[in-house]
Amino acid sequence: MRVILPSTTISDVARAAQVGVGTVSRVLNNHPAVHPDTRSRVLAVIEALGYQPNPHARRIAGGRSYTVSIMLPMVEAEFYTRLLTAMEETLSAQRYDSALFPLLGRARLERYLSSNRLAYQADGVIMVTYDLASLFEGGRLPTECPVVLVDGYSDRYDCAYVDNYLGGLLAGRAAAKYPGELYVLSLEDDPEGLFVNRIFQDRMRGLGDGLAEAGKRITANYLCALHYRGGQQAAERLFREAGRPCTVFAAADLLAVPVLEEAERQGWRVGRDIRVIGFDDQPWASAQGLTTVHQPVELLGQTAAQLLLERLDGLVGPARSVRFEPELVERRSTLG
Amino acid sequence: MRVILPSTTISDVARAAQVGVGTVSRVLNNHPAVHPDTRSRVLAVIEALGYQPNPHARRIAGGRSYTVSIMLPMVEAEFYTRLLTAMEETLSAQRYDSALFPLLGRARLERYLSSNRLAYQADGVIMVTYDLASLFEGGRLPTECPVVLVDGYSDRYDCAYVDNYLGGLLAGRAAAKYPGELYVLSLEDDPEGLFVNRIFQDRMRGLGDGLAEAGKRITANYLCALHYRGGQQAAERLFREAGRPCTVFAAADLLAVPVLEEAERQGWRVGRDIRVIGFDDQPWASAQGLTTVHQPVELLGQTAAQLLLERLDGLVGPARSVRFEPELVERRSTLG
DNA sequence: CTGTTAGCGCTTTCAG
DNA sequence: CTGAAAGCGCTAACAG
Numbered sequence: 209m210r211v212i213l214p215s216t217t218i219s220d221v222a223r224a225a226q227v228g229v230g231t232v233s234r235v236l237n238n239h240p241a242v243h244p245d246t247r248s249r250v251l252a253v254i255e256a257l258g259y260q261p262n263p264h265a266r267r268i269a270g271g272r273s274y275t276v277s278i279m280l281p282m283v284e285a286e287f288y289t290r291l292l293t294a295m296e297e298t299l300s301a302q303r304y305d306s307a308l309f310p311l312l313g314r315a316r317l318e319r320y321l322s323s324n325r326l327a328y329q330a331d332g333v334i335m336v337t338y339d340l341a342s343l344f345e346g347g348r349l350p351t352e353c354p355v356v357l358v359d360g361y362s363d364r365y366d367c368a369y370v371d372n373y374l375g376g377l378l379a380g381r382a383a384a385k386y387p388g389e390l391y392v393l394s395l396e397d398d399p400e401g402l403f404v405n406r407i408f409q410d411r412m413r414g415l416g417d418g419l420a421e422a423g424k425r426i427t428a429n430y431l432c433a434l435h436y437r438g439g440q441q442a443a444e445r446l447f448r449e450a451g452r453p454c455t456v457f458a459a460a461d462l463l464a465v466p467v468l469e470e471a472e473r474q475g476w477r478v479g480r481d482i483r484v485i486g487f488d489d490q491p492w493a494s495a496q497g498l499t500t501v502h503q504p505v506e507l508l509g510q511t512a513a514q515l516l517l518e519r520l521d522g523l524v525g526p527a528r529s530v531r532f533e534p535e536l537v538e539r540r541s542t543l544g
Numbered sequence: 545m546r547v548i549l550p551s552t553t554i555s556d557v558a559r560a561a562q563v564g565v566g567t568v569s570r571v572l573n574n575h576p577a578v579h580p581d582t583r584s585r586v587l588a589v590i591e592a593l594g595y596q597p598n599p600h601a602r603r604i605a606g607g608r609s610y611t612v613s614i615m616l617p618m619v620e621a622e623f624y625t626r627l628l629t630a631m632e633e634t635l636s637a638q639r640y641d642s643a644l645f646p647l648l649g650r651a652r653l654e655r656y657l658s659s660n661r662l663a664y665q666a667d668g669v670i671m672v673t674y675d676l677a678s679l680f681e682g683g684r685l686p687t688e689c690p691v692v693l694v695d696g697y698s699d700r701y702d703c704a705y706v707d708n709y710l711g712g713l714l715a716g717r718a719a720a721k722y723p724g725e726l727y728v729l730s731l732e733d734d735p736e737g738l739f740v741n742r743i744f745q746d747r748m749r750g751l752g753d754g755l756a757e758a759g760k761r762i763t764a765n766y767l768c769a770l771h772y773r774g775g776q777q778a779a780e781r782l783f784r785e786a787g788r789p790c791t792v793f794a795a796a797d798l799l800a801v802p803v804l805e806e807a808e809r810q811g812w813r814v815g816r817d818i819r820v821i822g823f824d825d826q827p828w829a830s831a832q833g834l835t836t837v838h839q840p841v842e843l844l845g846q847t848a849a850q851l852l853l854e855r856l857d858g859l860v861g862p863a864r865s866v867r868f869e870p871e872l873v874e875r876r877s878t879l880g
Numbered sequence: 881c882t883g884t885t886a887g888c889g890c891t892t893t894c895a896g
Numbered sequence: 897c898t899g900a901a902a903g904c905g906c907t908a909a910c911a912g
Contacts, residue, residue, distance in 0.1 A: 217888095217889060217890090218889060218890060218891095219889080219890095227898075227899080228898065228899040228900070229889090229890080229891090229899085229900090230891080230892080230893095230898070230899060230900075230901095231897090231898060231899075232890095233890065233891055233892080234891095234892095234897095234898085236890090236891090237891075241897055241898085242897070242898085243897055243898085246897080246898080261889080261890070262604070262665070262888090262889055262890070263600075263665055264599075264600035264601075264603045264604050264609070264665055264888095264889080264890090265600075265604050265888070265889035265890040265891090265904095266889080266890055266891075267600045267890090267904090268598070268600050268601050268604050268888085268889080268890070268891095268903095268904050268905060268906085269889070269890040269891040269892080269903080269904055270890090270891060270892075270903085270904055271890070271891050271892085271904095273600070277643075282621055282625055283621065285618055285619065285621060289618055289646075289648065292646065292648070293648060293649075296648075296652065300655060305655070307613075307643035307644065307645065308643065308644035308645065308646060309643065309644065310628065310644060312625065312628070312629060316632065319636060319641075329598070329599055329600055435772065436771065436772045436773045436776075437772045437801070440772075440776075465773070553904095553905060553906090554905060554906060554907095555905080555906095558883095563882075563883080564882065564883040564884065565883085565884090565905090565906080565907090566882065566883060566884070566885090566907085566908085566909095567881090567882060567883075568906095569906065569907055569908080570881095570882085570907095572906090572907095573907080577881055577882085578881070578882085579881055579882085582881080582882080597905080597906070598904090598905055598906070600904095600905080600906090601888090601904075601905035601906040601907090602905080602906055602907075603888090603906090604888050604889060604890085604904090604905080604906070604907095605887080605888055605905075605906040605907040605908080606887085606888055606906090606907060606908075607888095607906070607907050607908085
């Protein structure tokens with residue numbers, strides 16, 4: 209990796225390019241009023257010197273720091289890793305950097321959110337999954353900078369989300385066609401009760417309605433923690449209590465895997481004795497032959513980043529929301 | 545939550561407290577040369593106005609931004625969550641904020657590390673587990689600010705680490721006393737090969753030496769991914785291939801759990817037919833009755849933060865390293 | 881002990 | 897189109 213002296217400043221560039229600092233600044237900020245020749249000369253010097261503007265100075269001077277804060281839960285790594293990667297790619301294409309602030313509890317959250325703290329010293333904020341604004345009086349984060357919510361719905365902020373109700377509905381309608389009882393693995397409540405996660409509630413509501421259309425209902429709901437082991441513990445109980453044939457809806461692919469594996473262990477034929485429907489369509493779901501509700505995770509991330517970038521470019525107006533429709537992907541786990 | 549106007553500035557405070565901005569700055573930075581009465585008057589105003597200094601301005605002015613960047617892997621949530629919490633608590637007690645930069649691949653890493661970018665615009669950097677300096681020519685991060693490595697050993701930077709070799713040795717010596725073959729669940733290599741993780745290598749070396757002292761050796765080593773499911777897949781193979789009695793060393797508690805559970809499923813008596821030794825001593829290991837090598841995770845985090853804070857206070861001198869000794873905690877899984 | 885002032889690196893007028 | 901200059905919020909001399 210090339211090492212660059214961190215001490216190069218805008219006036220070094222100006223001097224080397226034989227222009228004023230104002231002009232360098234204009235080039236840096238893509239101001240149109242710069243002669244093409246001057247611009248390219250300055251750019252050449254910037255390149256040669258490996259100059260990078262100091263984000264703090266930019267911010268202090270009333271410009272942008274080209275920095276966004278992302279506040280995200282520290283669970284279920286895979287989903288968030290995908291989302292993060294997508295957001296960071298979109299942001300960095302516009303030369304924005306991002307820093308993460310993990311949602312690890314109320315005390316830490318309050319620290320982040322107290323005005324003027326680091327998390328707010330960015331040009332924009334992306335909240336992932338949780339609409340933290342609801343924790344504040346007035347229902348708004350105490351910040352002037354644009355805020356976007358991803359993987360969650362809000363009517364006060366721009367947001368990009370998947371219609372989890374519809375996803376549940378699709379799963380419910382599919383499940384209603386299959387013989388036998390229907391069992392569900394869904395998420396237990398957040399022990400801290402701090403964050404309100406509507407996502408899983410929506411999936412369950414959709415599922416219930418999808419079943420109801422066909423006059424069916426859930427036989428039992430196994431609540432579990434959102435990790436493989438949680439799913440496995442639920443699966444073990446399920447196999448003790450369920451008869452075949454039956455259908456299982458797992459509110460996340462992660463929870464469906466142990467069900468498939470337990471079925472194999474118990475000698476139940478997946479797709480006949482037991483049908484399994486997941487939610488997410490993680491990259492590995494296809495190889496597992498798991499029928500599931502597809503969520504466009506990367507698209508979600510790109511969209512959220514895009515919404516924020518537009519605000520950072522000065523767009524004003526009411527909150528926009530981009531809704532994605534999930535799709536049922538049928539595979540071996542329901543097709544025998 | 546109380547909402548505070550983000551626009552309060554140091555001169556607002558100075559005016560309200562009827563002092564000069566210099567004095568306010570002195571109070572802010574705990575400069576001794578301030579009359580106690582003046583100090584308390586200023587502090588009262590700061591409190592009343594809810595004033596928080598702007599970290600960018602502080603940084604720009606040549607002072608500290610009271611900000612540290614933490615670069616950490618996005619896996620095995622529990623260990624890192626504990627470590628993070630400990631570090632953040634120690635840092636925030638000294639009024640330092642921290643932002644996370646996830647290690648998600650080479651491209652992103654290079655972006656973080658290119659000089660003058662956000663990750664470096666902090667007063668200090670904490671690297672977790674991976675010594676990123678080895679990726680650079682010269683073996684040093686291209687930054688002037690102090691760097692600390694936690695959960696890893698380095699001779700160029702201050703570091704706080706647990707002697708993983710010793711941990712392995714203790715496990716090996718214990719295992720050598722038990723009858724039957726010895727099986728191991730350890731970590732498969734990082735697919736990207738980007739980061740060199742010595743931790744698990746050290747544990748394995750120690751284990752081998754501990755066994756060798758008693759003239760014993762490992763019968764088979766099951767490589768697996770560092771999550772419950774990885775452990776479970778290894779455990780299933782292990783139970784097909786192993787005879788009883790036997791002993792299993794899992795290089796992380798996370799991997800030991802599925803072994804215990806599979807034993808129960810297979811009707812093997814834990815502590816007699818199969819003995820299990822983990823590594824970490826996670827908070828739940830005690831309830832599981834898991835014999836394991838205790839790592840003082842919180843202490844590790846506090847120490848790393850402390851090492852950094854001392855550097856931030858101006859301490860100079862050669863790299864210091866704080867080594868913690870792990871301890872074997874014997875529980876039901878080896879005691880029958 | 882304290883007020884005043886000169887920058888920190890950058891953006892943004894404001895004249896040319 | 898471009899240079900000079902003011903100022904963002906703060907720290908760190910510098911005088912008193």
